[in-house]
Amino acid sequence: MSILNAIGERLDSLHQKERALAEYLLRHPKEAVQMTITELAAQSGSSPSTISRFCKTFHSHSFPDFKQRLATELVQQTAATNRYQDIVAGNPLHEVVSAITANHLRSITDTTQVLDLTQLRLAIDALHRASRVDLYGSATSGIVAQDFFHKLIQIGKAAAAFSDPHLQLTSASSLTSHDVAIGISYSGETPETIHSLRCAAANGATTLSITRFGANSLSEQASIKLFTSSAEVGMRRGDMASRMATLHVIDVLFTGLVSEHFEVYVPRLKQSYLTVDHYTMGKEERKSK
Secondary structure, three states: OHHHHHHHHHHHHOOHHHHHHHHHHHHOHHHHOOOOHHHHHHHHOOOHHHHHHHHHHOOOOOHHHHHHHHHHHHHHOOHHHOOOOOOOOOOOHHHHHHHHHHHHHHHHHHHHHHOOHHHHHHHHHHHHHOOOEEEEOOOHHHHHHHHHHHHHHHOOOOEEEEOOHHHHHHHHOOOOOOOEEEEEOOOOOOHHHHHHHHHHHHOOOEEEEEEEOOOOHHHHOOOEEEEEOOOOOOHHHOOHHHHHHHHHHHHHHHHHHHHHOHHHHHHHHHHHHHHHHHHHHHHHHHHHO
16 A cells, blocks of 8 residues: 555654654554544654644645545555565466556556645646656656657657756756756656756756655655655566556646647647658558559
């Protein structure tokens, strides 16, 4: 579950009172969602003010908002898909198909639970107003950045995707308050992406981060924060579920942008399709002659 995983990952870095609260939540999540803030403070050995700060650390506006998110995760758990399944030596092919399908479905479901509609709205509005969109990401996140780049140019948005850290910084240094910079990093701790988003913010650009759920360095640099499921761990998975989760966020952003401004972007989308179709079909026709 995204929230509890995020709490578990931050456990060692929390202050004493926050850690006591976190340990209680990890042991008794079902009981916690039934409590008032005063009851939880008494049971966990913390205080209402500590709980309020704790909720904001994990991207909830208030304690009731935190409880609602936690309750939703608990309800949607199923025993069959309680854990992401890792690569196993000699697994029969039909089990491989089943495991990867379950991982992807779980990743998308978990990500949907932590998507903040207010932040999505801010992201869509910023993208629509942007004169230019920079996309920063390394390795797997760079592939996701390229996917969003392809989508944006299809609707006539001036965009560029950078994986090279020097090019990221060079481009970020030329942004203005009319532009948007998007940093993509599952861990939220990729130094090159953090530096580039910080540089973009220093030049006045609107900054947006897409990271796994929980506190991390990249989201701290962003004015708009979007999160994906934080449950995938283990070196053998090859970032498969996390990639699917981030692509899910990208698809939601793109579809929301086009749907919100249908009359602006759909004609451009149609024109780009017709242009590619015209020239590629013409090429095939010339070959056949």
